[in-house]
Amino acid sequence: MHHMTLAEIARGLADKKFSSEELTKALLARIAQLDPQLNSFISLTEELALGQAKAADARRANGESGALLGAPIAHKDLFCTQGIRTSCGSRMLDNFKAPYDATVVAKLAAAGTVTLGKTNMDEFAMGSANESSYYGAVKNPWNLEHVPGGSSGGSAAAVAARLLPAATATDTGGSIRQPAAFTNLTGLKPTYGRVSRWGMIAYASSLDQGGPLARTAEDCAILLQGMAGFDPNDSTSIDEPVPDYSASLNGSLQGLRIGVPKEYFSAGLDPRIAELVHNSVKELEKLGAVIKEISLPNMQHAIPAYYVIAPAEASSNLSRFDGVRFGYRCENPQNLVDLYKRSRGEGFGAEVQRRIMVGAYALSAGYYDAYYLKAQKIRRLVKNDFMAAFNEVDIILGPTTPNPAWKLGAKNSDPVAEYLEDVYTITANLAGLPGLSMPAGFVDGLPVGVQLLAPYFQEGRLLNVAHQYQLNTDWHTRTPTGF
Numbered sequence: 061m062h063h064m065t066l067a068e069i070a071r072g073l074a075d076k077k078f079s080s081e082e083l084t085k086a087l088l089a090r091i092a093q094l095d096p097q098l099n100s101f102i103s104l105t106e107e108l109a110l111g112q113a114k115a116a117d118a119r120r121a122n123g124e125s126g127a128l129l130g131a132p133i134a135h136k137d138l139f140c141t142q143g144i145r146t147s148c149g150s151r152m153l154d155n156f157k158a159p160y161d162a163t164v165v166a167k168l169a170a171a172g173t174v175t176l177g178k179t180n181m182d183e184f185a186m187g188s189a190n191e192s193s194y195y196g197a198v199k200n201p202w203n204l205e206h207v208p209g210g211s212s213g214g215s216a217a218a219v220a221a222r223l224l225p226a227a228t229a230t231d232t233g234g235s236i237r238q239p240a241a242f243t244n245l246t247g248l249k250p251t252y253g254r255v256s257r258w259g260m261i262a263y264a265s266s267l268d269q270g271g272p273l274a275r276t277a278e279d280c281a282i283l284l285q286g287m288a289g290f291d292p293n294d295s296t297s298i299d300e301p302v303p304d305y306s307a308s309l310n311g312s313l314q315g316l317r318i319g320v321p322k323e324y325f326s327a328g329l330d331p332r333i334a335e336l337v338h339n340s341v342k343e344l345e346k347l348g349a350v351i352k353e354i355s356l357p358n359m360q361h362a363i364p365a366y367y368v369i370a371p372a373e374a375s376s377n378l379s380r381f382d383g384v385r386f387g388y389r390c391e392n393p394q395n396l397v398d399l400y401k402r403s404r405g406e407g408f409g410a411e412v413q414r415r416i417m418v419g420a421y422a423l424s425a426g427y428y429d430a431y432y433l434k435a436q437k438i439r440r441l442v443k444n445d446f447m448a449a450f451n452e453v454d455i456i457l458g459p460t461t462p463n464p465a466w467k468l469g470a471k472n473s474d475p476v477a478e479y480l481e482d483v484y485t486i487t488a489n490l491a492g493l494p495g496l497s498m499p500a501g502f503v504d505g506l507p508v509g510v511q512l513l514a515p516y517f518q519e520g521r522l523l524n525v526a527h528q529y530q531l532n533t534d535w536h537t538r539t540p541t542g543f
């Protein structure tokens with residue numbers, strides 16, 4: 061049962077081959093058996109899941125249908141879930157039960173999904189390895205000695221290990237696409253504003269975007285359909301109609317113009333990944349696509365700009381965790397300053413504290429112009445590069461990551477080395493563009509992803525290209541040994 065995709069589950073439920081309750085019980089048992097190896101969940105919500113599964117079965121018995129009705133999923137543990145711990149991977153929120161559901165959680169629940177639990181993640185979504193969680197590192201099911209990518213590593217590891225068909229995730233600088241690449245999944249970061257951020261604990265508000273992680277583009281289309289849409293509670297949510305993503309999957313790629321940026325193939329890229337990227341290009345050419353070399357000249361400035369803007373926004377967003385209103389509070393504070401200092405010092409881990417310090421510095425009087433303002437100007441240049449490129453091509457293709465998943469602990473002593481791994485993903489967040497990573501081969505037994513970027517609101521185009529690719533390749537069907 062656990063090998064089924066969302067699309068297969070929807071057909072099985074519609075044909076009464078099994079009930080949502082049976083499927084939910086089977087997956088909960090599988091999680092109990094296998095997750096101790098992976099640590100992909102922070103909380104399991106068995107009772108909620110069984111209640112939702114029974115309710116979904118009753119709705120089907122009453123004649124309702126829907127691709128997500130009775131489908132088991134999990135939420136990254138930064139989506140608020142009413143009455144359930146929402147930890148954001150941090151000691152700071154270890155005791156926090158959200159008083160309300162995030163819009164994404166509420167929308168998916170209304171569509172009939174079954175929440176199996178809350179998935180592990182880097183603390184406050186900061187990281188590219190899922191090693192900074194208060195609840196311990198997540199392991200990559202393809203090789204338990206390697207990281208699954210971050211910050212949505214729990215969602216990725218769980219889906220890759222067939223503990224469940226799909227999960228929600230968020231992407232501020234690559235946290236959907238990079239773990240998708242590292243675990244052989246398909247992951248989509250939508251256009252900024254496409255999916256509501258209400259109830260999604262903020263890391264960097266101008267970059268954060270929720271999206272689906274699944275094994276196929278077809279399943280990403282199904283899950284995105286349940287997540288996307290205007291939300292009056294989120295002032296950056298965009299009031300644009302949501303297209304039928306599943307209906308967009310079967311377009312012909314004949315004449316599709318694919319741009320391959322020359323800057324992507326620099327010294328930092330593992331040549332074996334470069335070869336797999338070229339293979340994927342050839343595959344798409346066979347399907348009728350036309351390839352064109354393009355240039356994104358400001359790409360080299362994107363990492364420094366991102367690692368000023370994201371920490372600046374984080375330092376502001378995380379100021380609410382003061383030990384007073386909610387979250388962790390230190391023992392026996394001597395006075396107010398002691399309360400703040402120790403609550404934050406003990407509640408936040410090292411990487412979060414580093415980002416807060418970098419951000420506060422970049423925003424401080426005297427440095428604001430030199431760092432924050434400069435970074436914002438680079439952000440505009442990065443966006444302009446993309447706008448120019450999309451005058452010539454329909455889609456941009458390249459590697460998702462410069463290297464495959466590294467060994468646990470390999471980059472712990474060098475945060476900048478880890479930041480550099482985000483080189484291909486962060487530009488889409490700076491520009492607000494949609495991006496997708498899809499499985500494209502293996503290096504040393506570890507999965508490799510290819511990234512596709514499209515103009516604003518062209519999620520359907522990304523899903524279409526990935527689906528056509530997946531109809532003609534079988535990388536996405538490969539299963540990690542032991543799972």
Ligand code: GLN
Nearest residue numbers: 185186187232233234235
């Ligand atoms: N690795 C990036 C960071 O640490 C992106 C994380 C994310 O997308 N949430 O900021």
